[in-house]
Amino acid sequence: MVTIQVGKKKIQGARGSNLRETLLAAGVPLDSPCGGRGSCGKCKVRVLGEVDPPSIAERELLDSGLKLGLRLACRVTIRGPLAVELLSSAEESAPSEEVISRDMQLGAAVDIGTTTLAGYLVDLPSGSVLATASRLNPQASYGADVISRLAYAQEGGSQDLTEAVRRGVADLLVDLAGSLGQIRKLVLVGNSAMHHLWWGIETSSLAQAPYRPASTQPISEPASTLGLSLHPEAQVYFLPLVAGFVGADTVAALLATGLDEGHARRLLVDIGTNGEMVLAANGKLLTCAAAAGPALEGAEISCGMRGIQGAIEAVNLDDGINYKVIGDVEPLGICGSGLVDLLSELLRVGAVDHTGRLLGQAEFLAQGGAAKLASNLLEDGFQVAVGPQGPIVLTGRDVRKLQLAKGAIRAGCEILLSAGGIAYQELDEIILAGAFGSYLSPKSALRVGLLPPVELERIKSAGNAAGEGGKLVLVGDQQKKRAEEIARKLEYIELAGRGDFQERFMEGMLFD
Ligand code: FES
Numbered sequence: 001m002v003t004i005q006v007g008k009k010k011i012q013g014a015r016g017s018n019l020r021e022t023l024l025a026a027g028v029p030l031d032s033p034c035g036g037r038g039s040c041g042k043c044k045v046r047v048l049g050e051v052d053p054p055s056i057a058e059r060e061l062l063d064s065g066l067k068l069g070l071r072l073a074c075r076v077t078i079r080g081p082l083a084v085e086l087l088s089s090a091e092e093s094a095p096s097e098e099v100i101s102r103d104m105q106l107g108a109a110v111d112i113g114t115t116t117l118a119g120y121l122v123d124l125p126s127g128s129v130l131a132t133a134s135r136l137n138p139q140a141s142y143g144a145d146v147i148s149r150l151a152y153a154q155e156g157g158s159q160d161l162t163e164a165v166r167r168g169v170a171d172l173l174v175d176l177a178g179s180l181g182q183i184r185k186l187v188l189v190g191n192s193a194m195h196h197l198w199w200g201i202e203t204s205s206l207a208q209a210p211y212r213p214a215s216t217q218p219i220s221e222p223a224s225t226l227g228l229s230l231h232p233e234a235q236v237y238f239l240p241l242v243a244g245f246v247g248a249d250t251v252a253a254l255l256a257t258g259l260d261e262g263h264a265r266r267l268l269v270d271i272g273t274n275g276e277m278v279l280a281a282n283g284k285l286l287t288c289a290a291a292a293g294p295a296l297e298g299a300e301i302s303c304g305m306r307g308i309q310g311a312i313e314a315v316n317l318d319d320g321i322n323y324k325v326i327g328d329v330e331p332l333g334i335c336g337s338g339l340v341d342l343l344s345e346l347l348r349v350g351a352v353d354h355t356g357r358l359l360g361q362a363e364f365l366a367q368g369g370a371a372k373l374a375s376n377l378l379e380d381g382f383q384v385a386v387g388p389q390g391p392i393v394l395t396g397r398d399v400r401k402l403q404l405a406k407g408a409i410r411a412g413c414e415i416l417l418s419a420g421g422i423a424y425q426e427l428d429e430i431i432l433a434g435a436f437g438s439y440l441s442p443k444s445a446l447r448v449g450l451l452p453p454v455e456l457e458r459i460k461s462a463g464n465a466a467g468e469g470g471k472l473v474l475v476g477d478q479q480k481k482r483a484e485e486i487a488r489k490l491e492y493i494e495l496a497g498r499g500d501f502q503e504r505f506m507e508g509m510l511f512d
Pocket of ligand 1 (some may be wrong): 031032034035036038039040041042043070073074075400
C-alpha cells in the first residue's frame with residue numbers, strides 16, 4: 001500500500017491499482033460521467049508522484065494540460081506515493097455553524113438528484129432548518145445520467161447503485177448533523193430511477209418501453225432495515241411517483257409551489273438531467289417528461305462543467321466578452337446557465353443563425369458583426385475565454401446538443417399547453433425549478449426559445465422546489481396527504497407515443 005495525499009486528507013492505495021477507483025472507494029467525490037472509460041475528460045486531477053506515463057486518451061483530451069501535471073484519474077495507475085489535487089469536480093458541503101444539542105429531535109429531507117444530493121436538517125418540533133448541505137451523488141461514477149445508471153443496473157450493477165446512494169445520503173446526513181443517532185425521520189424525494197435504486201426495487205421496467213415504474217406508491221420503512229444507523233425508531237419515507245420519468249421530485253415541487261391550488265394557469269418547468277413539466281389549468285394537472293439529455297447541465301459539452309467554482313455562469317457580449325465565474329476565480333469551463341447565456345448572446349449579436357449554425361469570421365463581419373467579437377470566432381467554435389487549462393470554446397457541435405435539449409423541453413411545454421386547451425399568452429406564470437432552472441437567466445431562456453414566449457415578468461424561479469416539498473412533508477402529516485393526493489391527481493402525458501412530438505421538437509430546435 002502507498003499513501004495518497006488528497007488535499008488535507010491522506011488515503012491508502014494499492015500499487016498497480018486505478019487512481020479513480022481508489023479515490024471513489026475512499027469516498028473522495030469525483031465526477032466521472034463516462035464511468036471511467038476515458039472518454040468524458042471530467043475526472044481530471046493534478047498528480048504529483050509515481051504513476052504510469054499518460055495514455056493516448058489523456059494525450060488527446062488533456063493536450064497542454066499534461067505539462068501542468070493534469071491527468072485523467074480513470075487512466076492513471078498508481079505506482080508509488082502520490083499527491084493528488086482535485087480540480088473542478090470536487091465538492092465539499094458546508095456544515096452548519098448551528099449548535100445541535102443532544103436532546104433535540106431532528107429530521108432530515110434529502111432531494112436525491114441524479115447529479116447532486118441536497119439535504120436539509122430540521123428541528124422537528126419547531127420546523128426550523130438547522131443546516132443545509134449538498135454532495136455529489138456517488139452513483140455519478142457509474143454514469144452521468146439516468147439512462148446509463150439503468151443500463152448499469154441491467155448489467156447486474158443494481159446493488160452497487162443502491163449501496164452508493166445509501167452511502168451518499170448517510171455521508172450527507174453526517175455532514176448535516178455530525179452524527180446520525182438523533183435523526184428520527186428521513187424524507188426523500190427524487191426521480192423514479194433514484195426511488196427504485198434507493199429501495200432496491202427492480203428497475204428493468206424503467207429501462208425499457210413503455211418505461212413504467214414497478215410501483216408508484218409512497219414507501220415508508222424503518223431506517224434500521226436499510227442499514228442506516230439513525231435513531232432506533234426512525235422511519236424513512238419516499239414520496240410517491242407518477243410515471244417512469246415523473247417522479248417524487250416533481251410531486252414535491254408541486255407541493256412546495258402550490259401549483260395545484262387556486263385558479264391561476266401556471267406552468268412548472270423543472271430542468272435537470274431530464275426535463276419535467278406540469279401545467280395547472282382549468283382544474284387539471286397535466287404532466288410530461290422530455291429527454292433533454294445532460295447538455296443543459298454542462299455534460300457532453302466540450303468545455304461544459306457543473307455549476308461549481310470555476311464555471312462561467314453568465315455571459316454578456318455587449319462590449320467585447322464579459323463573463324462571470326463562480327467563486328471569482330479563473331475560468332475552467334462553462335456551466336448550464338452560462339451556456340444558455342452564451343448561446344442567447346451569440347444569437348443576439350448574429351454569430352449564430354436561426355438554424356443554430358455558427359458563422360465563420362468573414363461571414364460574421366460581412367453581416368455587420370462586431371470586429372471585437374469576430375476574432376473569437378475560430379475554426380472550431382467561439383472562444384469565450386482562456387483559462388489555466390486552455391481555451392474555453394463553444395463548438396458548433398455543442399450548439400447542436402443545446403438545440404436538441406431545448407427543442408425537447410420546448411416541445412414538452414407546447415404539448416402540455418395544447419392538451420390543456422390554452423395558448424401560451426393565457427399563462428399567468430412560468431415557474432423555473434430544479435438545479436439548473438433556478439440559476440438560468442429567464443431572459444436568455446426566452447431568447448433561445450427554451451420556454452414559450454411569455455412576458456419576462458411572468459417567469460419566476462422557485463429554487464430547489466423538490467427539496468422544499470420534502471421539507472414540508474417532514475414537518476407536517478397534512479402535507480404528506482396532500483403530496484399523495486397530488487400524485488393521484490396528476491395526469492401523465494407520454495410524449496414518445498405522440499405523432500405531434502417530433503414535429504414540435506423540430507420546430508423547438510430552431511431559433512426565432
Ligand atoms: S474520462 Fe470519464 S471518468 Fe475519466
